[in-house]
Amino acid sequence: MLAEPEIASPDEAPLTEARMRAAVAARDAGFDGRFVYAVRSTGVYCRPGCPSRAARPENLSFHAGPAQAREAGFRPCRRCRPDEPAPSERQSERITRACRLIEAAETPPSLDALAQASGLSPFHFHRVFKAVTGVTPKTYAQAHRAARAADSLAEGKSVTESVYAAGYGAPSRFYADGAERLGMSPSAYRKGGAGERIAFAVGPCALGQVLVAATGRGICAILLGDDEEALRRDLQARFPRAQIAEGAADFAATVGAVVRLVEMPGTAFDLPLDIGGTAFQQRVWQALRRIPAGTTATYAEIARAIGAPAAVRAVAMACGANALAVAIPCHRVVRSDGALSGYRWGTARKAALLAREGGER
Numbered sequence: 607m608l609a610e611p612e613i614a615s616p617d618e619a620p621l622t623e624a625r626m627r628a629a630v631a632a633r634d635a636g637f638d639g640r641f642v643y644a645v646r647s648t649g650v651y652c653r654p655g656c657p658s659r660a661a662r663p664e665n666l667s668f669h670a671g672p673a674q675a676r677e678a679g680f681r682p683c684r685r686c687r688p689d690e691p692a693p694s695e696r697q698s699e700r701i702t703r704a705c706r707l708i709e710a711a712e713t714p715p716s717l718d719a720l721a722q723a724s725g726l727s728p729f730h731f732h733r734v735f736k737a738v739t740g741v742t743p744k745t746y747a748q749a750h751r752a753a754r755a756a757d758s759l760a761e762g763k764s765v766t767e768s769v770y771a772a773g774y775g776a777p778s779r780f781y782a783d784g785a786e787r788l789g790m791s792p793s794a795y796r797k798g799g800a801g802e803r804i805a806f807a808v809g810p811c812a813l814g815q816v817l818v819a820a821t822g823r824g825i826c827a828i829l830l831g832d833d834e835e836a837l838r839r840d841l842q843a844r845f846p847r848a849q850i851a852e853g854a855a856d857f858a859a860t861v862g863a864v865v866r867l868v869e870m871p872g873t874a875f876d877l878p879l880d881i882g883g884t885a886f887q888q889r890v891w892q893a894l895r896r897i898p899a900g901t902t903a904t905y906a907e908i909a910r911a912i913g914a915p916a917a918v919r920a921v922a923m924a925c926g927a928n929a930l931a932v933a934i935p936c937h938r939v940v941r942s943d944g945a946l947s948g949y950r951w952g953t954a955r956k957a958a959l960l961a962r963e964g965g966e967r
Contacts, residue, residue, distance in 0.1 A: 626668050629654045636906075636915070642688050643668050644680040651675035656686035697734050698916050700724040704735060705746065714747035737913060741885055749884050804845055805853035807861045808834045811868045812962075813955045816931075817841060818864045819850075820857075824878030828864055828931045830951040844929070864933070871932050872899030872963045879933060883924075886917075890924035897938045900963045904942045926950055932959065 621641060629637040635655030644651040645661040651669065652658060669675040672682065672689045682689040704720050715723075720743055721731035735743050804826065806819035811830075817837040819827040827844065831837045842850060853860070860877060867875045881891060889912045896911075897903050903911075909921045925936040931951055937959040941947045949956040 623668060626654070627663065627666070630666065631660070633657060641668055641670060642672055642675050644675050644678065649680055650683045651680040651688060652683040653686045653688045656683055656688075658683060658685050697737075700726070701735050704731075704743070708743070708747050714744070717743060737915070741889070741914075745885050749886065802845060802848040804841075804848050804850045805857050806838075806841060806850060807853045807857055808837055809861050809865060811865045813868060813951075813958060816861075816864060816868055818861045820853075820860060821880045824880040825860070825864070825930065825933065826880040826882070827929045828933055829929065830868075830931050830955055867932050868959075870962065871935065871937075871959050875933055879930060881930065881934070883927070886914075886920065887924040887927060890921050891928060891934045894925070894928075894934050894936055894938065897935060899935075899938075902938045902940045902944075902960065905939055905947075906942055908939060922947075935959075938963075 626637070626641055626643065628634075630643050633655050635653070637654040640654070642651045642653060644667045646665045646667065647661065651672065667678070669678060669680075675688075676682075701724070704724050707715055707720060707723060717728050717732060720735075721728040724731050726734065732743065735746070741749070802821060804819050804821055806817060806827075808815055808817045810816075813830055814832045815830070815834050815837060817827065817829040817831075817834075817840070818825060819829075819841055827841055829837050829840055831840075863875065863877055867873060881888065883891065890908060893908050893911045905918045905921045905925070906915070909915050909918045912921075914920070925939055926948070928934050928936045928950070931937075937949060937956045939947075946953045946956055946960075
């Protein structure tokens with residue numbers, strides 16, 4: 607199992623008065639809960655995202671939280687209600703409960719049932735669910751069912767047994783998208799990749815050794831390391847029963863293209879990829895591929911880019927699950943304070959890749 611990358615929450619980045627003033631000026635609700643500001647001329651304190659009329663900068667004071675503002679003699683704003691849980695927190699709690707309902711149900715609950723349980727209209731619930739999780743309730747339910755089926759297949763149960771146990775009404779409903787979610791057919795997944803043909807090669811590169819592997823659909827793994835045998839074991843562990851063999855002579859061109867990408871990570875790379883992954887992971891990986899070479903983004907920025915601002919840790923886990931080094935540039939994701947965080951292939955390689963791109967935050 608992949609280790610979860612070490613990341614800092616966006617709330618852990620140090621606050622300065624300049625940052626707080628900028629957040630208040632922008633009415634940035636992302637800072638709600640990190641501090642409150644008070645207005646001397648009115649005697650009230652507010653959230654950073656309060657929509658009230660902007661106060662004069664010289665009338666502002668900043669406090670760690672509502673208690674400190676009250677101790678300083680200020681009262682809570684009646685508009686943004688900074689002494690109550692933030693709207694985003696209440697929404698997250700509702701959506702978390704909805705996710706638990708989906709996960710506990712034998713068959714996916716209807717949109718109306720989920721909305722009613724959350725105390726929202728179906729339209730509002732659908733919009734809020736997607737804003738919090740990055741996917742629709744239907745997609746979340748599909749991904750969860752596919753994951754349950756995958757766990758059952760990995761335990762050695764039959765495809766039919768796994769499909770029905772996961773809540774599919776018929777095997778055809780799972781086979782329709784099973785290959786996309788598992789990276790191969792359900793039966794091949796159950797057998798550890800049995801029947802899947804994977805060609806691979808290991809070669810030297812500027813960052814040590816690189817293993818390149820591909821199915822008939824495209825490159826399925828780009829692994830970096832120092833030990834060739836360790837890289838082979840990593841690939842074998844991912845597909846324990848696949849037909850893995852060293853690539854033929856024509857595979858050298860594919861390896862060469864990957865090595866050039868590692869040497870010059872900002873260059874174009876148009877070889878097909880066999881990405882796989884869950885719906886959420888694919889959304890994250892697509893966002894990573896849109897980060898321009900020579901620049902970086904934070905986990906929080908990626909979460910906002912995919913429409914799931916609360917899913918920072920899930921974004922980090924998706925980055926850690928990426929098996930296509932450089933082609934899916936998770937090395938361009940940094941902590942909110944600009945520091946490098948954990949990287950599957952080592953932070954030294956992450957720093958080297960950014961340096962080769964000339965990347966600075």
